[in-house]
Amino acid sequence: MMKTPLFVLMLTLTGLSFSAHAAIRTVELDVANMSCVTCPLTVKTALKRVPGVREAKVDFETKQALVTFDDTKADVQALQKASADVGFPATLSK
Numbered sequence: 001m002m003k004t005p006l007f008v009l010m011l012t013l014t015g016l017s018f019s020a021h022a023a024i025r026t027v028e029l030d031v032a033n034m035s036c037v038t039c040p041l042t043v044k045t046a047l048k049r050v051p052g053v054r055e056a057k058v059d060f061e062t063k064q065a066l067v068t069f070d071d072t073k074a075d076v077q078a079l080q081k082a083s084a085d086v087g088f089p090a091t092l093s094k
């Protein structure tokens with residue numbers, strides 16, 4: 001009967017560390033000024049350099065960026081600034 005409390009404790013600790021570290025969020029941005037197929041690469045690189053960004057997909061056809069980031073380290077404003085700094089102002093879609 002010693003294993004049950006330990007197991008419960010481990011679950012509790014895992015749950016706590018999750019809520020403290022991982023607040024993963026995905027947003028869609030409308031990106032302005034993308035005029036050729038290499039523009040999305042510039043935006044993608046800029047977005048991925050923002051601390052906390054896990055993934056960035058930038059689509060030339062739809063002019064949109066799909067960005068997944070850790071909410072405790074980055075925010076939409078930081079993403080917008082990174083994109084604008086390389087010449088592509090971005091706004092939150094929808």
Ligand SMILES: [Cu+2]
Pocket residue numbers: 034035036037038039040
């Ligand atoms: Cu271009």
